Structures are given as structure tokens and as C-alpha cells.
Amino acid sequence: MMDILNALLAGFATAITPVNLLWALAGCALGTAVGVLPGIGPAVAVAMLLPITAKVDMTASMIFFAGIYYGAMYGGSTSSILLNTPGETGSMVTAMEGNKMARSGRAGAALATSAVGSFVAGTIATVVVTLFAPAVAEFAVRLGPPEYFMLMVLAFTTVSAVLGQSTLRGMAALFIGLALGCVGMDQISGAARYTGGRMELLDGIDIVLVAVGLFAVAEVLYAALYEGRVQESENAMGRVHMTRRDWRRSWPAWLRGTALGVPFGCIPAGGTEIPTFLSYATEKKLAKGDDLAEFGSQGAIEGVAGPEAANNATVTAALIPLLTLGIPTSNTTAVLLGAFQNYGINPGPQLFSSSAALVWALIASLYVGNVMLLVLNLPMVGMWVKLLKIPRPQLYAGILIFATVGAYGMRQSGFDLVLLYAIGILGVVMRRYDFPTAPVVVGMILGPLAEAQMRNAVAIGEGSWLVFVQRPMSLALLGVVLAVLVAPRVLRRLGQRRAAPATA
Amino acid sequence: MTDLSSSSAPPGAVPSPLWQAGVGAAVFLVAVGMAWGALGIPGNAGYGGVGPNFLPWVCAAVLGLCGVLLVREALTGGYRQAKDPGGAPRAAWGPFAWVSSGLLVNAALITELGFVLGCALCYALAVQGLRRAGGQAGTLAPRRLALDLAVGLIISAPVFWLFTQLLAISLPGLTQTGWL
Numbered sequence: 001m002m003d004i005l006n007a008l009l010a011g012f013a014t015a016i017t018p019v020n021l022l023w024a025l026a027g028c029a030l031g032t033a034v035g036v037l038p039g040i041g042p043a044v045a046v047a048m049l050l051p052i053t054a055k056v057d058m059t060a061s062m063i064f065f066a067g068i069y070y071g072a073m074y075g076g077s078t079s080s081i082l083l084n085t086p087g088e089t090g091s092m093v094t095a096m097e098g099n100k101m102a103r104s105g106r107a108g109a110a111l112a113t114s115a116v117g118s119f120v121a122g123t124i125a126t127v128v129v130t131l132f133a134p135a136v137a138e139f140a141v142r143l144g145p146p147e148y149f150m151l152m153v154l155a156f157t158t159v160s161a162v163l164g165q166s167t168l169r170g171m172a173a174l175f176i177g178l179a180l181g182c183v184g185m186d187q188i189s190g191a192a193r194y195t196g197g198r199m200e201l202l203d204g205i206d207i208v209l210v211a212v213g214l215f216a217v218a219e220v221l222y223a224a225l226y227e228g229r230v231q232e233s234e235n236a237m238g239r240v241h242m243t244r245r246d247w248r249r250s251w252p253a254w255l256r257g258t259a260l261g262v263p264f265g266c267i268p269a270g271g272t273e274i275p276t277f278l279s280y281a282t283e284k285k286l287a288k289g290d291d292l293a294e295f296g297s298q299g300a301i302e303g304v305a306g307p308e309a310a311n312n313a314t315v316t317a318a319l320i321p322l323l324t325l326g327i328p329t330s331n332t333t334a335v336l337l338g339a340f341q342n343y344g345i346n347p348g349p350q351l352f353s354s355s356a357a358l359v360w361a362l363i364a365s366l367y368v369g370n371v372m373l374l375v376l377n378l379p380m381v382g383m384w385v386k387l388l389k390i391p392r393p394q395l396y397a398g399i400l401i402f403a404t405v406g407a408y409g410m411r412q413s414g415f416d417l418v419l420l421y422a423i424g425i426l427g428v429v430m431r432r433y434d435f436p437t438a439p440v441v442v443g444m445i446l447g448p449l450a451e452a453q454m455r456n457a458v459a460i461g462e463g464s465w466l467v468f469v470q471r472p473m474s475l476a477l478l479g480v481v482l483a484v485l486v487a488p489r490v491l492r493r494l495g496q497r498r499a500a501p502a503t504a
Numbered sequence: 505m506t507d508l509s510s511s512s513a514p515p516g517a518v519p520s521p522l523w524q525a526g527v528g529a530a531v532f533l534v535a536v537g538m539a540w541g542a543l544g545i546p547g548n549a550g551y552g553g554v555g556p557n558f559l560p561w562v563c564a565a566v567l568g569l570c571g572v573l574l575v576r577e578a579l580t581g582g583y584r585q586a587k588d589p590g591g592a593p594r595a596a597w598g599p600f601a602w603v604s605s606g607l608l609v610n611a612a613l614i615t616e617l618g619f620v621l622g623c624a625l626c627y628a629l630a631v632q633g634l635r636r637a638g639g640q641a642g643t644l645a646p647r648r649l650a651l652d653l654a655v656g657l658i659i660s661a662p663v664f665w666l667f668t669q670l671l672a673i674s675l676p677g678l679t680q681t682g683w684l
Contacts, residue, residue, distance in 0.1 A: 165584075165585040165586070165587060166583065166584050166585055166586075168570060168573055168574065168577065168584075169574075169583070171566065171570055172531055172567065172570040172571075172574065175563050175566045175567045175570065176531075176534070176567070178559065178563050179534070179538055179560075179563045179567065182559055182560050182563065186545075186556035188556065189546070189548070189555065189556045191545055191546050191556040191557075192545075193541070193545050193556065193557075193560060194538075194541050194560070217607070220603060220630070220634075221600065221603060221604075222591065223634065223637070224596065224599040224600050224602070224603045224630075224633050224634055224637045225591075225595045225596055225597075225599070225600045225637075226517070226589075226590075226591030226592045226595060226596070227590070227591040227592070227637070228592070228596055228599060228634075228636075228637030228638045228639060392634065392638065393630075393631045393634035393635045393637075393638060393640075394631060394655065396630065396634050397606075397626075397627045397628075397630035397631040397634060397656075398627065398659050400603075400606065400607065400626055400627065400630050401623045401626065401627055401656070401659050401660050401663065402663070404610060404614075404619075404622075404623055404626065405663055405667070405675075408614065408619075408675070409667065409675065412675070412676070414611050414612065414614055414615055415611075417607065417610060417611030417614065418608070418611045420607070420611075421604065421607045421608060421611065424607070429527065431589050432517075432519060432589050433519060433523075433524060433527050433583065433586070433589075434518075434583065434586045434587050434589060447559070451558075451559045454554065455554045455558075458554045459554075
């Protein structure tokens with residue numbers, strides 16, 4: 001316990017030097033500004049700003065990232081509430097009630113409760129990260145390749161099979177991601193795969209390029225193809241202050257949302273969809289009388305406060321599997337993992353011993369970032385809202401410029417821009433045909449890691465696949481994977497059987 | 505999510521089953537392509553039992569299966585639980601072509617024109633397409649074109665300076681000065 005405190009204090013000492021505070025501020029501001037843009041979520045915001053850090057000192061850039069990460073989430077909820085354009089699934093629920101509140105003239109209160117709720121949830125979740133990440137890392141050191149491989153398979157199955165509308169389309173998306181991850185030089189044997197003789201492809205396809213193409217470029221192309229005539233209504237801000245009744249209704253919702261979000265973030269099978277929807281359902285169930293009547297009509301403040309807190313708690317706690325196991329559980333953490341890899345760091349259990357100073361500075365900067373965002377956002381909401389006044393054609397065309405920087409800045413090759421366009425088209429098709437995009441990104445970034453673990457595991461088993469069932473931990477994880485795949489089906493079947501006599 | 509689409513009628517912008525079958529077939533073709541490519545990857549496994557061509561074969565097999573199943577879903581009533589992607593039911597190919605040309609022209613010319621001019625051109629072409637998508641008239645008026653190009657320059661130039669001057673990341677320039 002004392003070790004943790006000491007390490008954290010050392011982290012703070014690094015994080016609150018003036019230069020690093022400036023980086024945190026810049027990250028928060030930039031992240032919020034990009035996150036506010038309609039249709040752009042945290043993942044795209046982080047991806048588009050990645051190359052900025054290429055020449056910056058590592059600790060400073062991690063602090064900068066933490067700011068962007070949090071800032072983009074704050075910004076995302078702003079545009080969800082005001083414009084009903086959630087940039088990530090996590091803020092979809094926020095948009096449901098938040099946008100209704102905005103339409104009935106209470107946008108200010110909705111923005112305030114989501115800002116304070118994010119702060120509360122983010123801070124509590126950061127405390128959890130501080131306390132538990134070292135323990136998880138200590139435990140994770142004992143995991144061997146077979147266990148790692150199973151953990152990654154677990155992440156694959158939940159991301160693709162459980163979270164989307166259809167297991168089939170999720171699987172197709174996941175394997176497209178895995179296939180993209182195959183391109184380039186095989187890390188173990190050095191054999192070239194799917195390069196078609198092009199030098200550019202030997203290094204593989206950059207994750208930033210895929211993220212920017214799949215999210216940002218696809219968004220612009222989709223707008224040009226299908227959304228020309230869509231009219232957006234902008235909502236009046238109203239007062240930013242929350243009334244006493246708003247506070248009384250928000251507090252418990254924040255805490256409940258946090259309690260729901262943290263455990264979902266911790267398990268390496270995350271995604272913000274489940275906790276945010278659970279939190280929404282809980283708040284709706286607990287509401288009574290007038291409060292309940294506001295759900296779906298004028299917009300209920302609990303329906304913003306709870307899911308927004310759950311969202312932030314989940315994504316913050318998701319840093320535990322990311323930092324200790326190297327397993328990203330969302331688009332945004334997948335892009336963050338890409339950032340670590342660009343610096344030649346592989347997050348994992350060794351990170352806490354080999355780069356302790358860096359990790360603790362990062363964790364300390366999460367605290368700093370949270371406070372900074374609250375200070376930055378409550379008074380500046382009005383300014384961010386002005387960003388929403390940019391007309392769509394100019395805004396989207398501008399996004400293309402930033403996408404170009406994001407993709408081109410990494411490797412300086414015109415070929416990458418053609419690839420960016422192709423991946424943008426893939427994104428449009430996936431959106432139109434309702435394929436989830438998260439499995440592509442997670443598959444692409446985890447695929448090569450999982451493959452390496454698998455091959456090492458089989459090598460440990462001297463060529464025998466039985467190694468996965470002979471070790472108790474790996475066998476248990478295999479059981480969890482199967483349960484995750486089978487349980488929803490069984491439950492649905494049971495639910496139908498119970499519902500069938502009722503309707504007949 | 506159920507609150508948003510409670511009606512049981514097929515949503516407006518969900519593509520027709522025929523197109524869905526096409527996408528399924530495309531997935532299958534990708535799988536065939538992967539299998540063909542996997543033939544050329546050496547399979548020597550070394551100490552382990554698994555070589556570099558193992559994952560490609562798995563991907564090809566699973567994607568092939570997914571493709572077949574997608575085609576089957578499409579032909580037996582359409583994709584299951586497909587949610588409305590939003591937007592118009594028909595594609596506007598004109599605007600799409602403008603935006604595409606912006607991206608591709610930039611990709612082709614960025615090393616010659618430099619980042620600033622290439623991106624400004626990309627911006628102008630993309631704005632052209634997006635304005636047309638929105639049904640705006642007179643998008644080719646010279647004044648407006650000049651204005652679009654100017655705005656493109658105003659956005660891309662500071663980005664370029666930020667990267668080349670402040671962060672010392674080399675982006676291509678028309679000149680070697682680092683300012684254009």
C-alpha cells in the first residue's frame with residue numbers, strides 16, 4: 001500500500017511540472033475540440049492526433065494522450081447532447097435522454113451533469129486503477145502464452161459475438177481485422193505475407209491509418225453519399241447551472257453508473273455498450289412519478305448522469321487490462337495501444353517494473369486531467385458549442401485534411417493515402433450493411449499479438465494443441481469463452497419459450 | 505436501443521437483400537483471395553507446430569464460411585437484425601465522386617505539390633462534393649471556388665507549420681523552406 005502511494009506521489013511530481021501540466025492542458029483542449037466535432041468519437045480524436053507526439057518526449061506524450069483521451073470523451077458527450085450525433089457507442093445512450101433534455105431547453109443542465117458525472121466517475125475509476133493495476137500486473141506475470149492467448153480469444157469473442165447485433169457480422173468484421181493484421185512481415189519467421197511485392201506493405205498496415213480511414217474518412221464519404229439532405233436542428237443552451245433538484249437526482253445516478261462501469265472496464269472483455277445500457281435501464285427502473293414521466297419525453301437527467309458516469313468509469317478502468325495485460329477492449333484503447341507500440345513499449349505485466357516512472361506519471365496525469373477538464377469545460381461549454389456552427393460541408397472537408405495528416409504523418413507515403421481511401425470505402429460499406437467496426441480494429445491490433453502467443457504456446461506444448469487444456473488457468477479461460485458464446489443464446493431461447501405461451 | 509426503433513416495419517435505408525448477398529459474396533471472394541495468397545507463404549513451423557501460414561489459412565476458412573452464411577441470410581429474408589444505418593435510401597454518386605477525387609488527387613500529388621497545396625486542393629474538391637450533396641446551387645461560381653481554396657489553405661498551412669516548425673516532423677513541401 002505504501003509502495004503504491006510513494007510511486008503515485010513520484011508520478012505526481014512528474015505530472016505537475018509546468019511543462020507537463022501544459023501538455024495535459026493542450027491534450028485536454030485539443031481532445032475536447034476534436035471530440036466535439038459531430039460524428040467523431042474519442043477513437044478518431046486520438047488517432048488523428050497521434051502523429052503529433054512522434055517527436056515529443058515519451059512521458060510528456062503519454063500525459064498529452066491521457067488529456068486527449070479524456071477530453072475527447074467530454075467533447076463527444078457535448079455533441080451527442082446538442083446535436084444527437086454520438087461518435088461512439090458509449091455516448092449513444094447519453095444522446096438518447098440528453099438530446100431530449102436539450103430539445104426541451106435544458107441543454108445546459110444536461111451538459112453540466114455529464115461533465116460533473118464524468119469527473120466523479122473518472123476520479124473514482126482512477127483510484128481503482130491506482131489500487132488494483134499493480135496487483136493485476138503482479139498476477140499477470142505468472143501467465144504464460146497459453147493463458148494470454150485465451151485472454152485474447154476472450155476479448156475477440158466478446159467484442160465480435162456479444163456486443164453487436166449479429167454474431168455472424170461481428171465474426172466477419174473480426175476476421176477482416178485479423179486478415180488486415182496478417183499483412184506485412186511475420187514477426188516470428190520473417191516471412192512476407194500479403195505484401196504483393198510492395199515495399200510499403202512489408203511493415204504492415206498502420207493501425208492509425210485503419211482507425212482514421214474506418215471512422216473519419218468513412219464518416220465523410222457516408223455523409224457525401226447518403227446524408228446530404230439531413231437537416232440538423234441546433235438546440236438552445238439554456239442555463240448551465242443545475243437546480244437543487246437536478247443535483248439531488250444526479251448524485252445517486254453518478255455513483256450507480258460508476259459502480260456499474262468499473263467492473264466492466266476491468267475485465268478484458270469490455271466495451272462501453274453494456275454498462276451504459278445497464279445504467280440507463282437501472283435509472284429508468286428506479287425513477288418514480290414525475291422523474292419517470294420525463295424519460296423519453298422531456299428527457300430525464302438521471303438518464304444522462306448515470307450512463308455518462310458508467311461510460312467514463314468503464315473507459316478509465318479499461319486502462320487496467322490495457323496497461324497490465326496489453327489487451328485493449330475498445331476502439332480507443334486499441335488506438336492507445338498502437339501509440340505505445342509506436343514508442344517501442346509493449347504494455348503488459350512487465351510495464352510496471354520496467355517503466356514504472358512512466359506508468360505512474362500516466363496515472364497521476366489521469367487525476368490531473370480529470371480536474372483540468374472539469375475546470376476547462378464548465379465555463380467553456382459555450383465556446384465548444386460554437387464549433388458546432390461550422391457548416392457541414394466545410395467541417396467534413398476539414399476533417400479530411402486532419403485525416404491526411406494522421407495517415408501521412410506516420411510514414412510519409414502517398415501509397416498510404418490511397419490505402420486510407422480504400423479503408424474509408426470499407427468503412428462506408430460496413431456502416432451501410434450494419435457490420436460493427438470495433439472488431440476490425442481490435443482484431444487488427446490484437447491479431448499479431450495473439451498469433452505470437454498462440455505459436456509460442458504450441459511450441460511450449462512441443463507442437464501439441466493440448467497445451468491449452470492441460471493448464472488449469474487456460475482451461476478455465478476456455479470455459480469462460482465458451483460460456484460467453486453460448487450463454488446469450490440459451491438465455492434468448494429460454495426467454496422466447498417463456499414469452500411464447502404468454503402471447504399465444 | 506429498442507426505444508429508438510420500436511416499429512417492426514423494415515427501415516428505409518437498409519439495403520436490399522440482393523445487395524446484401526453481394527456483400528456476402530464479396531466477403532467470400534476476399535476469403536478466396538486470402539487462400540490464394542496463403543499458398544505462397546512458407547509453412548515451416550520450426551520448433552512449434554504452427555508456421556506463418558497458419559493464421560492466414562484460418563482467416564480464409566472463417567471468412568469463406570462467413571461469406572456463405574451471409575449470402576444465405578441475405579437470400580432467406582435479408583440480414584438478421586440489420587439496423588437502419590441512417591441517411592437517404594439511395595446513394596448520391598456525384599458528390600461521392602467529388603470527395604473521392606479530392607482524396608485521390610491528394611494521394612497522387614502530395615509529394616509534388618507539397619502538403620499545403622495538396623490538402624487545400626483536396627479540401628476544395630471535397631467541399632464541392634459535400635455542397636452538391638446538400639443541394640446547394642452555384643457551387644462552381646469562381647468566387648466561391650476561390651474562397652474554398654483559400655479556406656483550405658488557411659486550415660492546412662497552420663497544421664503544416666505546427667508539424668514542420670514546432671514538432672520537426674517532415675511533411676512534403678513545394679519548396680525546401682518548411683513554410684510552403
